[in-house]
Amino acid sequence: MKSAGTQVHHLDGVRILDLFAGPGGLDVAAHFLGFKSIGIEWDRNACETRYAAGLPTIHADVSVMRESRFDEIPKSVDVLAGGPPCQSFSVAGKGAGRKALDTVEEFIHRLVDGENEARIDKDLHALGDSRTALVLEPLRWLLKAIETEGRDPYKVIVLEQVPAVLPLWEVYAKLLRSGEGRLNGVKYEADFWELKTERFGVPQTRTRAVLVARLPGLGAIKPLETTHLPFELHRGRRNASQAEMLPDSSPSSGTKPRWISMAQALEEASKPKESTLNVARLRTDGELKFFVVSNYGSGGDSKNRGRRLSSEPAFTVTGKISRNKVYRSIAEYDAGKHDRFSIEESGVLQTFPHNFPWSGNDRAQQVGNAVPPRLGMHVLSMALRGKAPADEELTAAATWPTVPGATTEALREIGCGDRSQCPPESHKVTRSRRKSAP
Structure with missing residues (x-):
């Protein structure tokens, strides 16, 4: 492993914690806005892309980090961000999460009311889709920060998901405004919207549900101002021979x-x-x-x-x-x-730089799972600075800086170490079986 000094150097000044970080959509956005982030990601392939891109990363399960490794998160972190896996809520998926929206809302209230978490976890497991429960992780991380001695509540919270999750973001927002239960009187200004990516200069049609919350004193939360016209698809039947x-x-x-x-x-x-x-x-x-x-x-x-x-x-x-x-x-x-x-x-x-160093396997899946960085720049800039990103920042986001191999190796050591704390079997190498000697 690298020395502690090297690790501190790479994690110096980190402000944003990106849960379910993927290959780095929000982290890329943060970089071009001048903010340093660290991501937690369980997929080894996405981690390899992040290391190659020079993005500080911990290769781990988000729940495990919260439960047993919370102290490893730099105390400089004051922004909680993340997009929990959306497959169970997505229109393209089987929709277990959409069917369980009322149930998940109930779990949100149970968590804040202080019910035994072991029982909550057992009931969540009974839903039959562990990904659905992951939408609760940002709330659990906030409660952990509030209840951990020596930690301060996050100043800013930024969450994004598929549109079907908007009702849950509404529940989040109401609770964050209330400061009730385990929030211990910590209240946030909070708002949520449904955003169409093409209206922010992303060359694709994609709709996202976004929540932004900030501690009082940081200014009122303003809706994001769109930069482009919406795409109105003519619904007339197209003929490929035309x-x-x-x-x-x-x-x-x-x-x-x-x-x-x-x-x-x-x-x-x-x-x-x-x-x-x-x-x-x-x-x-x-x-x-x-x-x-x-x-x-x-x-x-x-x-x-x-x-x-x-x-x-x-x-x-x-x-x-x-x-x-x-x-x-x-x-x-x-x-x-x-x-x-x-x-x-x-x-x-997806608005990643043309030379972004995609690495590992399942690269198409990595691309598809990511937050479009350009949308991320608009959301983070409004959440952290109260204004849209500058034109020169958006222009600079077209090209990714060259990352030295030594930096990639140092980040891999920080993220994986001796691999003993990485997700089970995530580094397993399958070898062909040798034929027995005759």
């Missing part, structure tokens, strides 16, 4: 620019000299013109695949984005000849 699928027919109007299209985002990301994006393959007559056929069905019909033009925002970027099919022309569509977005291109559609 040539008009390709032209750009959505000009800007009013005082705000229109949403950012896939072509705009990819074209811009390919401009830096160090960019490795191979967008030339998607050009037609010198322009980026293509259309995308989704891996998901549309209108309840699994065979009716949705389509988006290059002049439109991408579909919501999920862990299955690598299954979307990209066509340059109707002729290619008719011939069944398609392309796919690369991991780097998929990351750009």
Whole structure:
């Protein structure tokens, strides 16, 4: 392991704790805003991406860290952020969390009222989907900070999830405003919204439920001001054989620019000299013109695949984005000849820098699980500074700084150490069996 001095150096000045950190969407946002963060992430592959990107990380289970390793979190942390895994609440999933919204709300009140946590955990386990219980973890971390001697309540709380969780954020907000029960009189200013990512310059349509809470004295919480127009999809039935699928027919109007299209985002990301994006393959007559056929069905019909033009925002970027099919022309569509977005291109559609060092396996899943950094910049900037990010900060977010290999190794030592405290079997290496000697 590295020396304690090296570890302190890398964790010096950390302000933001990112629960369920993934590959670093919120952490990337924090970096470009000038704030240092540390993330907790159980997936080894996402951790490898974070180490390569120079993002301080603890490879661990969020619940285990809270229960038995809470003292390892730097005392400089005064912002709690996170997006609990959303699969059980997502429209794309089986929806166990959506069905259990009332039950989870009951658990929130039970936690704050001071009921025995072992019993609560037992009842949560009976729900049958452990991910549903994870939406309670931010509250449990807040209660832990309030009840731990030598710790102060977090000054700011930022949470994000799929839209189905908005009713739970409303419950959170009411409790945080009340200061009741185990909150020990600690009250927050709190508000929550449903945000559409394309309205903040993210080149995809994606809706998120966001909660922001701050201790009194930091100023009233203002709704985020959108920067772009909403994307209004014409619901008329599209025919892949129609040539008009390709032209750009959505000009800007009013005082705000229109949403950012896939072509705009990819074209811009390919401009830096160090960019490795191979967008030339998607050009037609010198322009980026293509259309995308989704891996998901549309209108309840699994065979009716949705389509988006290059002049439109991408579909919501999920862990299955690598299954979307990209066509340059109707002729290619008719011939069944398609392309796919690369991991780097998929990351750009999530607003990660073009040169972000995606590492480990399951990279498409990492990309899909992340918070779009550009949205994160708007949310964090409003939560921490009471204003939108500066244009120069948003511009700088296009390129990630080079991270020395020594930094990556030092962060891996901090995050994994001798691996004994990492999630069970997360570092297990499967080896082929040798045949027995005859």
